[in-house]
Amino acid sequence: MKFRVRLLGTGPSQGVPSLGGADETGDWGACDPLDPRNRRFRSSALITAGDGTRLLIDPGPDIRAQLLAAGVARLDGVLVTHSHADHVLGLDEMRAVNRVIGRELPLFATAETLESLRVRFDYCFLPPTRGFYRPCLAAETVAPGDMLTIGGLRLTIWEQDHHVMTTLGLRVGDFAYCTDVVRLPQGSLAALAGIDTWVVDCFQRQPHPVHAHLGQVLDWVTRLRPRRTILTHMSNGLDHEALAAELPTGIEPGVDGMELSF
DSSP states (O other): OOEEEEEEBBOOOTTTTTTTEEEOBBBOSSOOOTTTGGGOOOOOEEEETOOEEEEEEOOTTHHHHHHHHHHOOOEEEEEOOOOOOHHTGGGGGHHHHHHHHOOEEEEOHHHHHHHHHHHGGGGGOOOOTTOOOSSOOEEEOOTTOOOOEETEEEEEEEEEESSSSSSEEETTTEEEEEESSSSOOOHHHHHHTTTTTEEOOOOOOOOOSOBBBHHHHHHHHHHHHOOOEEEESTTOOHHHHHHHOOOOOOOEEEOOTTTEEE
C-alpha cells in the first residue's frame, strides 16, 4: 500500500510562538524566532493513499491555514484522536470541504469523543442542507482495536493514556502516529511492534503530567526500535536546532509541512 503523510502541525495546544512575550508579539520560550522550523501550528496530520484518498487527523484551530499551505481542499474523512480543543476547534472549517466534495464528510471518533463533539458542535451533525452554510459531518463510531478501511487506506487504531482521558493512536502499514500520550498500555505497545517510522508526542525535556517527555520517548524507542522517529506536539521549550543536535541517530524533531512517503 502506497501512501504519503504530511505533518500539518507539530506544536502544542498554544502553538509556537504562543500569545505573549515581552513585546506581546509572541512568546518563543527557548526557540529561536529566526529559525522558521520553530514556528509550529497545532498538531495535525494528513494521510493520502496511492488512490488519492485523504484522511485528516485532528482538525485543530489552525486547520484552514494548514490545508491552504498543503494545497488541499478535498477530504474523504476525518479522524479525531480525542476531544481537546487544540484537536477539534477547526471543525467549523469543514463546511468549506463539504462545498468542495458536495456531500457529508465522514468523521471517525470514539463514542466518548463523539458525545463531546455533539454537545459542542451540535450543528455539525444535523442533516445536510443546500449550499453547506454549516458543516455536515457523518459520525462513525470507532473503538480501540478496530481496523478501518477508508478508500485506499487501511489503518488500525488503539488506546493511549493521556492521563485526563483516553486518546487514539493509529497505524498505517509500518507508519504510526501517536499524539497526546503520556503512557502506552501493554496492548498499545504490542500494536506498535515492527514499525518503521513513528511520529510521537514529545512535549518537553522534563516529565509532564499528560504528555510524553524526551526521556520517555527515548525509552520507547529503545524498546520498539523504529528506523525513524519524528517528534511532534513540541512546546516552545524545544528549539529545533538545539534539540536536533542532541538527539540520537534516527530521532528528529518534526517540522510543519514535513512530507513522508511510504
